[in-house]
Amino acid sequence: MNQSIIKALSLLDLFTDGRQELSLKEITEVSKLPKPTVYRLLASLEYSGFIVKTKESENDSRYKLGIKLMELGYLVSEQLELRKIALPHMKKLAGQLNEVVHLVISDKNEAVYIEKVESTRALRLHTRIGKRSPLYLGSGPKLLLAFMGENKRKLVMEEMCQFRKLEKHLLLEDLQQIKQRGYAISYGEQDVGTVGISFPIYDYQGNVVAALAVSGPTSRFEGQNLDYIKEKTEISANHISQELGYKNEKNRNLPF
Structure with missing residues (x-):
């Protein structure tokens, strides 16, 4: 130390x-x-x-x-409020899907998993709150990178590509697809044989402040079940955004 x-x-x-x-x-x-x-x-x-x-x-x-401590305190209070609002919706989503649900935010050049609701299945992922991941790896981290402000994203990508063997143009294409379809999906990027699906959570200013991620074995993320997982995850992310003050036509008359 x-x-x-x-x-x-x-x-x-x-x-x-x-x-x-x-x-x-x-x-x-x-x-x-x-x-x-x-x-x-x-x-x-x-x-x-x-x-x-x-x-x-x-x-x-x-x-x-100094004022720096107040700025950091404000960021911490925002994260606590985000977790408080998101957790009931995460528990409901986990109950509907019986898959592990994560809440992911960005911190500098990394993604951080700040909340988790576990699955009751025997075959499940073993992750932990506080886990950090590169922003190019996994559905939640990549979604945060895709929806990041352009200037900040450029700086983050330059640093990542400088120290890691990344194909920048391939990553940019992936991020562009994520923004176009409105969600991220990854196959085996963090754990072999797993799938991750993430939808954005917006604050009252319309900024993406977190990713709501659902993960599980590939065998359970196929066909109609995959469509069901995407539908329920998007609805949950929209509800959390709504409680954070986000105004959007999609949030009106949301099903529960």
């Missing part, structure tokens, strides 16, 4: 409702760290936006928490 990072984060914990602003001297005394170390850590936190220097004198300086 990186001890410098741990020490820097421990300084953030010193700020409370009763101590919203602290001096360098106070931080040094409470943290029991050498003053030069505290000053160096505070300088790094200030540079990153986690700390703001409010006053400075020859003898001492004063600090308070």
